[in-house]
Amino acid sequence: MSFFVKSTSSTQDPFLDALVSLSSDDPYTFVSASVLRNTDIYSAINIIAADIAGNPIQTGIPIWDKTINQTPNSNMSGYAFKFALAASMLLNGNSFAWIKNNHTLIYLPNNKVTVQQDDVSGKLTYTYSPDGRTQQNIAPDSILHFKYFAKDGSSGISPLYALKDVRQIASTGNKLLANFFQTGIRGTTVVKLHQTDLSPDAKENIRKQFDSATTGGNALNTIVTSDDMDISNLSINTDVLKLVNSNDWTTRQVAEAFQLPVERLGLENEHSNTEQSNIQYLKGTLQHYFDCFTSELAFKLNVNAVFNTDNLLSLDPQDQQAMATAGYSGGILTRNEARSKLGLPPTDDGNVFVNINKNGAESSEQNG
Numbered sequence: 001m002s003f004f005v006k007s008t009s010s011t012q013d014p015f016l017d018a019l020v021s022l023s024s025d026d027p028y029t030f031v032s033a034s035v036l037r038n039t040d041i042y043s044a045i046n047i048i049a050a051d052i053a054g055n056p057i058q059t060g061i062p063i064w065d066k067t068i069n070q071t072p073n074s075n076m077s078g079y080a081f082k083f084a085l086a087a088s089m090l091l092n093g094n095s096f097a098w099i100k101n102n103h104t105l106i107y108l109p110n111n112k113v114t115v116q117q118d119d120v121s122g123k124l125t126y127t128y129s130p131d132g133r134t135q136q137n138i139a140p141d142s143i144l145h146f147k148y149f150a151k152d153g154s155s156g157i158s159p160l161y162a163l164k165d166v167r168q169i170a171s172t173g174n175k176l177l178a179n180f181f182q183t184g185i186r187g188t189t190v191v192k193l194h195q196t197d198l199s200p201d202a203k204e205n206i207r208k209q210f211d212s213a214t215t216g217g218n219a220l221n222t223i224v225t226s227d228d229m230d231i232s233n234l235s236i237n238t239d240v241l242k243l244v245n246s247n248d249w250t251t252r253q254v255a256e257a258f259q260l261p262v263e264r265l266g267l268e269n270e271h272s273n274t275e276q277s278n279i280q281y282l283k284g285t286l287q288h289y290f291d292c293f294t295s296e297l298a299f300k301l302n303v304n305a306v307f308n309t310d311n312l313l314s315l316d317p318q319d320q321q322a323m324a325t326a327g328y329s330g331g332i333l334t335r336n337e338a339r340s341k342l343g344l345p346p347t348d349d350g351n352v353f354v355n356i357n358k359n360g361a362e363s364s365e366q367n368g
Helices: 013-022 034-035 039-054 062-069 078-092 157-184 198-213 240-248 249-258 274-301 317-329 335-341
Strands: 094-100 104-108 112-118 124-127 137-140 143-147 189-193 229-233 351-354 363-367
Touching: 034 039, 034 274, 039 078, 039 157, 039 249, 062 078, 078 094, 078 104, 078 157, 078 274, 094 335, 104 335, 124 143, 157 249, 189 198, 229 240, 317 335
Parallel strands: none
Antiparallel strands: 094 104, 094 143, 112 124, 124 137, 189 229, 351 363
16 A cells, blocks of 8 residues: 555646646645645745744754754755755645764655555555656665654645645635736726627637736726727626635634634734733644654654744743743752753853742752
8 A cells, every 4th residue: 555745646747746736635645835825824834834943852862953953964954954844744744854874864855755555564665766767765764754644643644635625715716806906996898899790709809909908007098999889897796805805714724724823824813812822822733743743753763852942932031031030949940941041151050959948948959
């Protein structure tokens, strides 16, 4: 059984493949970046991928921390590497990185990787084809395979699969608005010629000439007619245009599919403030995506990987200072840990906790 990654019906034409992917009912068909022409989808993927890339992954092993967050390979920064993996996973449900020697990680584009699963043993086989001709098999333990919504544990499904109808509705609405403005906001024009018997070809020729003279850059130009010609416009139902322009239903559907708070896509949320929104976003949205990364890193690299979200939760300096002070005073953080949250350098005697005794007096205790 083979699944996802590269459509077996590829036309070898990236544009045609994109058209196939947009209309396919197969959740494992490769999805190109053409869906990013939808502004809501672009924003959702950009927001999530940027926050995955911008928050460092900590493994407790310095060499892997540096590889993942700073220099995964000679061609990519840590941010670009994690962003590409996150964006590919959101677009396709899967993303891949080759674990090479010397703690090097190579990003593999989805449309250059084929994954097959044996029906009997369940064993996975990864094949990398950089140019469409040569092929190289990669051992399962030598590739990071990040999966979102992995219903069978072996392959992921993109949130875009749930948005197929929504994308079509949004596209139709945008085309309606575009056509409205391209016609010079005049609607459908009726040209009536008196005492003439025109052939279909002649009517089509007149229509093309009239449209050429009155649309696009000529939309507001003066029209000159003769006595044997009448011009009128069919009335436009502007209520339909107002509905299309003001409707936020598609935006809310995109936010729901990606599990984003609606305010992240520019809609108003009256029930939460900024701090509550950040916490909701971290726990209800990012944590699910973080788990896709940390679980695979733990499985393939044998590390305890966690995301450091201090930057995401940091508010204004006053709140940051209050949180760091409370952590130190409560005996949760050492002095240096509290200073690091404020961007301050460590001190020689800073690896100590505050020890609060039964009488409420404070003393310092070395972190051994």
